[in-house]
Amino acid sequence: MPVQRHRVRPRSTATPSPSGSDAHSAGLTVDGRAPRFACGTCGSPLDRYAELPSGVVTYQHPIWKDADHPPVPVTADTVAATYVCDFCTDPKILFVYATTRRVLIHVETAQGSVVRDYGIRWSACVECAALVEARNLSGLLDRVLARGMSFAAEVRAHLADMLRQVLTLLRPGRALTADGRWDALPLVATTLPKVRDRLAALLAGDVGLPFGLGHEAVRASLAASLAITRLYWIDEEFTVLTRSAAQVLPRMGFSPGDLPAAHGFVAWTQPVDRRRRCVAASWSSHGDTVQLVGYRSIGDGLPPVPLQQLRGEVGWLVPTFAVTLRPGQPVTATHPAAPLLTTWRLIRQRLAETTPVKVDTSVRRAYRRARRPEPEVALVRIRGTRTRSAPAQHTGTGGESERDFRWWVTPHWRYQPYGPRRALRDWIVVRPHLRGPEDKPIRATTTVRVLGALPPRPDAPAGRR
Template identity: 45%
Template sequence: MNPTACRICRQLLNRYTDLATGEWAWRHPAAAGRPDHDPQPVPADTVAAEYRCDFCSDPKVIYVHRTRNVDAHFIADDHHQVHRYGTNWAACITCSMLVEARDAEGLTSRAQTAIGANLTGDARHALRQLQATIVDSLQAGRTLTAVGQWQPTPVAATLLPRVRDRLSALLRGPDQIDLLPAELRQAVAQGLDGARLYWVDPEFTGLTRHATSALPETPFQSTDLPAPHGLLAWALPLATLAAVSWTSTTDGLLAVGYRAVGAGLQGPDLQRLREHVGWLVPTWCRQIPDGSLVAPTNPARPLSATLLLVAQQLAQTSHAPVDDRIRKAYRRQCREEPEVRLVQIRGSRGTPCSDGNGGQPTGDGVSREYRWWVRGHWRRQPYGPGRSQHRLIYINPQLRGPQDKPIKATTTVRVIGHRHG
């Protein structure tokens, strides 16, 4: 049965069935307290449901465990009610460790804390029986999932080699991975092993964000790639997207998007997460044939926009510092020292942006009495033999018009950042 959530609060709902009458109803989970509305069930994927750990209600879900079908029966004199839990159990990193250890008592204690009630006697015994049933019926394996609620955070440039190595090990590990087909994991892991590492600074990230929103449907060209395999992280997440890797194949490009995990965790919980998962979790995977169009709905658009900007030579790259501990670890393993390339906006050449006509009439025969802003946009530039081919180039936001004229007032606010010289 597909997960069902409440349309109002987006929390996943529990289903209860009265076996005597055959009637069933949806209820909010006990950890939700007492909501001020009745459940309004809808498919979970239609309301961006807020998944929580099924054991302690922590929103930072990281794994899904599978069991045999688990039902809880409540029997009274006049009715027999059953709560059908199903087979899938979402878990935070700590509860996942308790499940793997078959620690029913530890799960019971965390559940009791989440409920916030001082459960004693029959109530705690029933809760303990439920947790024992779960661990006793546990099936082998677990699935890494991206449904947890994690605050978007960037990956530090100094840690990028370690992030890459941990991600490669994760893809080769025993855990199943939600949204990444098993048959592609080996190819992605091999691409990461030889990936060139890029970290995009805040200014270039801002440029990428605007260029992505304005990017028309455009064909992907493998010639735009700065390296056959790469891992690129942005200084500021693009929505939930923190990084993208690409792997060149005979059919084109295999791109995987990642979100960052770990924000909000501390101490042993954070350490467990780094050891078992790392810093990044896959959220989508796309195979992009060479020459195919990157549609507006394709999640790989930020990567496509970034690579087009780099190919257009709007970017300059330099070496970013790498954590000394990572460098020493690479030396101990007899590996080449890692390199992280910092992607920045190319420095200004000192030529002011204008229409270049020195105040003379423009192409439409009109002499302008003011300067005006032109929004950043993409333009198809002809090139090649007889200028018969076209490629997209990005035109930065700029001032047009005679340099000695005032700027035309608008209601648009523009933030102008420092440009690296």
């Protein structure tokens, strides 16, 4: 039926929405929410239509989607659905809003009446969210039209009616979503205290949070732990090593002894997993239980003014997962905590060295004005190796100076002399360490072996007891 020319909605029905108490903490609710549908072929959210008076429901690709195939409606949680701003179609969404009731628009076609169901969930990018917060109908309409297709006058009127209903029916508050497609923006070591403080303020605030972090007790506890957390910044080489090792991490049981500090915050120079785009993580200890939250960066590509507003309202990071670890709990390469557990173990096994980083002068002055101790940031890097490359390098398996890679030596026991005149002998532990030319790349496949436990102490050789 010729509904295509009336399909004016530049938004998706499959908008991300907070769940449970996270929704209620932002003034949102999940009551009466219809299932979300996306295309099983391309993952694009689908628009919902209901013919009148028959009530027959059909689904179409949104108007901004240049689809070369018919829609295949499936529930959105069964495919890797892609989400965009429900106003301007920007993929860098950050907030979710809700209306008090479903927004419905009637459209007259040559075949009869069709009702357009916009639902109650509305995803928004940073710039559209600012217009929504200001209830700026004309500004929001201008932005939608400027970023959309060339609409006829009747379609413009339809859009204006839809946006007017949204702004009129908005419920209080908003929630964060982790579904935006932001490019990674590495954090700078010297500004890490400011990033941490802004994140603590976000967790302690009233914006809705995903992954069960919206409970008042949970967010208050996380914000308090961030205020006293130890800050770690992982350099480029260590980050690459961590990511490579985490991808093939064998099954390991978590132990509180893995932690380099009871409360900590770590930032990597690039994402350490592909799916979650995690560039930072924090942890807080509660007895033997550890609450772990991973974060992705936001703000890349924004113009200066919206970027400054984003830094003030949200900061540099938003949660991308949250898990709880208990003693003995297994962690594998697919677990979201795998990169952090890998980092902990590499630090704990003395494979890394930490040096203090002098933070920005403006940050130190702000701390002094607030009468807070000067913040400390620990730069974490791989310990230096003992051998250097020879002037002419050769590929092969010869001596250490001839190899074109570095490799990890696993922890092991060595039976050797000690004491006065080295007359006594006993087993000592040889800690894991790097071998090979220090200007060569590390063979990642050797890293996993280092993460394992020290083998049992062997018996003394016969005749040497």
